[in-house]
Amino acid sequence: MLSQNLKHLRKEKGLSQQELAEKTGASLASINGWESGRIQKIREGSLEKLATALSTTREALLTETVVAKKEVDDFSKEVSARIKEVRKKKKLKQEEVADKLGISKFDYIDIENASAEPGLSQLKTIAELLEVTLDELFGLEKAEPIEEINEVQEEKGRPERWIRQLSDAPEEVKEAMKKVWSVVRSISRNAE
DSSP states (O other): OHHHHHHHHHHHTTOOHHHHHHHHTOOHHHHHHHHHTSOOOOOHHHHHHHHHHTTSOHHHHHSTHHHHHHHHHHHHHHHHHHHHHHHHHTTOOHHHHHHHHTSOHHHHHHHHTTSSOOOHHHHHHHHHHHTOOHHHHTTOTTOOOSSOHHHHHHHTTOHHHHHHHHHTSOHHHHHHHHHHHHHHHHHHHHHO
16 A cells, blocks of 8 residues: 555655655665565654655555545546536536436536536436436446346355456456446445
8 A cells, every 4th residue: 555655646746756765865765665565664754754745644655545535536537527428418408417416506517527426326317317327427338237137136145256257357347347346435435
């Protein structure tokens, strides 16, 4: 987690490894080792200097939230862009969709601009209104359903089969499922 977060935040700040080393007093080899994951241990003082240089907290550097949040944000933007694109193709006005969703036009505009994240039930309603599937909104329109609904109900208690199927899937399917899983985790955390 540290390696991914460190690299992500450094790049986000537009810093090279050398520049980060200079800002923190760490060696270039240390920065490179931390980012690549070759060096697992980091002294508390070095961690604090990295956090300060990157305008974050030591906790943010050590948890998965930085990269995961970025992935969720990117995915949300993609979904919002698809919603807007489909609405325009259907020649629907924002007000029409907002009225059918029972929200204000401004709240709907926030969804299209990725300023607000709709919940799963709202996404289902949007998909129905736009006459598309959730798969299409999530960018999975080429994906084939893994199993029929009846099979899914039967398999409920046996996730190992799904895991095995996913491990054999093409890389683009795996990447899409990671994005979907990030959204599901985010929704379940917000529901708690």
